[in-house]
Amino acid sequence: MHVLxxxxxxxxxxxxxxxxxxxxxxxxxxxxxxxGELMRLAAGVCEAFVTMDQNLPxxxxxxxxxxxxxxxxxxxxxxVHLRPLVGAxxxxxxxxxx
Numbered sequence: 001m002h003v004l005x006x007x008x009x010x011x012x013x014x015x016x017x018x019x020x021x022x023x024x025x026x027x028x029x030x031x032x033x034x035x036g037e038l039m040r041l042a043a044g045v046c047e048a049f050v051t052m053d054q055n056l057p058x059x060x061x062x063x064x065x066x067x068x069x070x071x072x073x074x075x076x077x078x079x080v081h082l083r084p085l086v087g088a089x090x091x092x093x094x095x096x097x098x
Contacts, residue, residue, distance in 0.1 A: 001093055004042050006051035007031050009072070012079050013050075016086045020093060035059050042067060048096045050089065052077050068096030 005013055007025040014022040023045065025031060030041060035056060042049050043066050050070045056062065062069050070092045074081040 001048055001096075002046045003048045003050060003093060004028075004046035006038075006049065006053060008052045008077055009050060010077060010079050010082070013082055016079075016083060017090065017093070039065055047098070048093050050093075066098050068098055070096060 001020045003017060003020045003022045005011075005022060005024045007030070009024070011024055011026065014024060025033075025038065028041075028045070030038060033041065035053070036059075039049075039060055046067050048068045048070060049065075050072065052072050052074065054071060054073075056069065056071065070089065072082060072085055072089065074085060
């Protein structure tokens with residue numbers, strides 16, 4: 001599955017997601033792009049978009065997006081806080097639907 005990590009997630013998280021083609025907003029040069037435009041760009045490159053942006057569902061029409069959106073809930077975006085959620089993240093990636 002093609003997975004895109006939002007810029008609010010650490011680059012190291014990509015290594016924690018084996019078996020998937022993981023790219024980051026930063027690696028694609030999309031840092032600082034507003035969510036609406038970012039969602040349009042992501043439509044061509046991912047099947048799952050992973051973020052910590054709790055406001056995304058209020059800002060965007062998530063059900064209409066052509067990819068699944070996974071919102072991680074953790075005390076911070078540090079890998080030490082995200083690593084315990086990797087199992088659930090992998091499950092969510094496998095079961096995500098646009």
